[in-house]
Amino acid sequence: MIDDLALVAAVQKSERGAFERLVRAHQGLVWHVLIRLVQHAEDARDLSQETFLRVHQRLSQYRGDSPLAGWIGRIAYHIGVRHLQRKRIPLESELGEDGEQDVLAGIAGEVDVEGAHADQQVMDLLGRGMQRLSPMQRMLLTLYHLEELGIAEIAGITGQPEGTIKNSLFRARHRLRQMLEPKLEVA
Amino acid sequence: MMNPMQQERELRKQEAAEIAERIGAPCSDDAGIEAYRQVIRAARQPVADQLPADFAEQVARLVNADEEVGFLDRWLPMIAAGIMLIAGVFSSAGMLGGALVEATAAMSKLGLEQVPWSMLLPAGLALGLAAASEKVIAARWR
Numbered sequence: 001m002i003d004d005l006a007l008v009a010a011v012q013k014s015e016r017g018a019f020e021r022l023v024r025a026h027q028g029l030v031w032h033v034l035i036r037l038v039q040h041a042e043d044a045r046d047l048s049q050e051t052f053l054r055v056h057q058r059l060s061q062y063r064g065d066s067p068l069a070g071w072i073g074r075i076a077y078h079i080g081v082r083h084l085q086r087k088r089i090p091l092e093s094e095l096g097e098d099g100e101q102d103v104l105a106g107i108a109g110e111v112d113v114e115g116a117h118a119d120q121q122v123m124d125l126l127g128r129g130m131q132r133l134s135p136m137q138r139m140l141l142t143l144y145h146l147e148e149l150g151i152a153e154i155a156g157i158t159g160q161p162e163g164t165i166k167n168s169l170f171r172a173r174h175r176l177r178q179m180l181e182p183k184l185e186v187a
Numbered sequence: 188m189m190n191p192m193q194q195e196r197e198l199r200k201q202e203a204a205e206i207a208e209r210i211g212a213p214c215s216d217d218a219g220i221e222a223y224r225q226v227i228r229a230a231r232q233p234v235a236d237q238l239p240a241d242f243a244e245q246v247a248r249l250v251n252a253d254e255e256v257g258f259l260d261r262w263l264p265m266i267a268a269g270i271m272l273i274a275g276v277f278s279s280a281g282m283l284g285g286a287l288v289e290a291t292a293a294m295s296k297l298g299l300e301q302v303p304w305s306m307l308l309p310a311g312l313a314l315g316l317a318a319a320s321e322k323v324i325a326a327r328w329r
Contacts, residue, residue, distance in 0.1 A: 019250055023243035031238050041236035048238060052246045053253075126229030145230035173201055174189075176226045177219070 004068035008059055022068075023052050029069055030076040032147055033157070036139040037080035037091075039131065047083055051076040066156065073157040077139075084135060093134035122180065129179050137172035144169055 007025070010018035030051050034044040055072055062071055084091055130138055136158075143149045143157070155162045189197065197219075204223030207215060215221055239245070 014254070017247075020243045020247035023246050027238055027242055032234065035234055035236060044236070045238060045242075048242070049246055049249070053249065056250050122225055123229050123232065126226060127232060130229065141230040142234070145227055146233070170194075170198060170201060173223060173226050173230075174197055176229070177222045180222045180225065 005064045008062055008064070008068065011056070011059055019056060022055075026069055026072045027052075029073050029143075029147060032142045033073055033076040033139060034080045036142045037077075037135045038083055039135070039138070043083065047079050048076070051079050054079070067153075070153055070156045073153075074159070077157050080135075080139075089135065091134065091136045093137070125179070126176055129176050133172055133175065137168055137175075140165060140169050141172050 007018065007022055011022055027048065030048050031044065034047045034051070035041065038044050038047065051072070054075055058075070062068065081091060130141060133141070140154065143154050144151075149157075151162050151165050154165050158165065200217065200219045201223050203215070203217075204220045204227055206212075207220065208224050208227050215224075
């Protein structure tokens with residue numbers, strides 16, 4: 001937190017290279033939030049840029065009472081959600097659990113888990129399965145497992161209660177696992 | 188849909204898979220736990236698309252360019268306003284001088300050259316103030 005405040009102060013004093021340091025430190029998180037939400041590389045790049053421009057504009061509003069990463073992540077999340085709203089893409093899936101399972105089963109049918117590259121195929125299958133999850137579930141899986149953020153940090157970014165985050169994560173993992181189930185039983 | 192007992196069982200398997208992955212435990216006999224471990228490994232896979240290597244540099248350049256434009260944006264209107272103010276003062280001083288000469292000539296034609304300016308000025312101010320107050324009151328009651 002002290003480092004965060006020092007970095008913010010350096011940016012506000014227009015110290016050479018300070019803002020570049022800030023972007024470099026947080027671009028991974030911003031990218032993961034946005035690429036998982038919008039799932040379109042070019043849009044996600046533009047939105048990442050918009051996020052950091054907004055961070056720069058609003059830096060005087062950062063009080064240092066929470067980690068800078070969460071504050072920046074929240075800005076990225078809101079920019080991503082607004083983009084989805086403009087494109088009329090729902091943040092949460094509108095399909096029921098059964099409907100989503102049908103979509104995932106369609107992908108599972110394409111994979112031969114008994115083949116020579118079974119592990120890689122399963123990873124590919126799950127990767128494609130993740131792409132079919134709702135934007136929110138994709139983002140939560142990535143923030144929790146890849147970025148290794150805690151539930152409280154994710155709740156801070158999304159503004160959702162911790163229980164809701166845990167439940168969404170549980171459902172996302174369960175759906176992906178169900179997609180694997182018939183294949184593993186055959187194998 | 189899962190019933191609460193199934194849900195609880197699945198949750199335990201997910202937690203066990205998470206711990207097993209964290210500590211690098213050997214394969215479990217429970218196929219469910221192993222499936223969840225694969226799901227977790229897939230979620231940990233790096234995202235294929237990435238930001239360009241010089242992304243931070245690009246954004247910093249954009250911000251610096253914005254700051255330079257912002258500096259000009261802040262100061263140019265002030266400089267322009269200053270020049271206009273000075274020009275306005277000079278031109279209105281000329282116009283005011285002319286008007287005073289005309290007013291004095293008109294007053295002398297009316298035989299009012301004896302009325303002192305010290306009386307005319309407060310009278311004019313009072314009339315102006317009255318007109319302004321009337322407008323304010325009318326606007327409030329509209």
